[in-house]
Structures are given as C-alpha cells and as structure tokens.
Amino acid sequence: MDDALSKPVEIAALRRVLQRFLPDEGAAKSDETPAPPPPTAVKTHPLDVSALLALFDGDREFVDRLLAEFVASNAATCDRLQAAAAAGDREGTRLAAHKLAGSARTVGAADLAAAADVLEVAAGANSGGDHVAMAAVCVSELERIRKQITA
Numbered sequence: 001m002d003d004a005l006s007k008p009v010e011i012a013a014l015r016r017v018l019q020r021f022l023p024d025e026g027a028a029k030s031d032e033t034p035a036p037p038p039p040t041a042v043k044t045h046p047l048d049v050s051a052l053l054a055l056f057d058g059d060r061e062f063v064d065r066l067l068a069e070f071v072a073s074n075a076a077t078c079d080r081l082q083a084a085a086a087a088g089d090r091e092g093t094r095l096a097a098h099k100l101a102g103s104a105r106t107v108g109a110a111d112l113a114a115a116a117d118v119l120e121v122a123a124g125a126n127s128g129g130d131h132v133a134m135a136a137v138c139v140s141e142l143e144r145i146r147k148q149i150t151a
Helices: 012-020 050-055 060-087 089-105 111-124 131-150
Strands: none
Touching: 050 060, 060 089, 060 111, 060 131, 089 111, 089 131, 111 131
16 A cells, blocks of 8 residues: 555656556656745745645646636635525535635635634534624635735
C-alpha cells in the first residue's frame, strides 16, 4: 500500500507513482513541477491559491477558471442558504452550509469553510442562534474571495 494517494491528489505525487509503473520513455520530467510559493506568516487573503496551483501542476489559467466557477456556483448556494435561514428552514440551512463548507475546503477557502461549518452545526443542533446573521457571514466571505480572484 505504499502507492496509495489520498485526496486531493497533487499532480506531482501522482506523476511519481505512475512513473514507477509506466515504461520509461526517456528522461523523466517529474522534476519540472514548480514548487508552490512558501506560505505567508500573516493571512491576508481569504483563499490559498498556492495550494490549488500545486494541486494542478502550476496551471494558473485552469485555477483561475476553477475559481470563477467556484464563486458562481457558490453564489447560488449562498442564495439558497440565506433563503433557508430567513425561512427558518433548519434542514435546508444545514444542507446548504454543508455544501458550501465542503466546496470551500476543496479550494483552500478556510475562513468560508469555518463560517459554513459553524452554521451547519448550529442549524443541525437547533441551537437557536441567529442563522440569518451566520449566513450573512458566509456571503461576506464569498465576496472577499470574489474580490481576491478578480483583483
């Protein structure tokens, strides 16, 4: 089981494992994978783009398209989240928050994922918290991401 890869799979790691089993067709090019930039000590952006660049082998054009789709898709999820919270629909709120948290984690949007996680737990536990205000925090975090990727 030394060849098991966990998700999300980094392209460079997948390439290394595959090269062990594929026939050698000349010089291996696995060393050409660009190293991700070092993490910053102070978080200034709501999205860690360096993790996505490493995951997709430094393909900035693809990452930009992926993030644009992330924002568009999750704007609709935020609309559903706000509507469910305003209607007092705890299950609808919980499901929308769960979807938002998972997709935020996938692209490295830790603050958005954390805000959605809090709302998901609150809605599921019927905590009596202000779900509308919590949903507004999620919308605000998604807007911060949109600003970052369109800057």
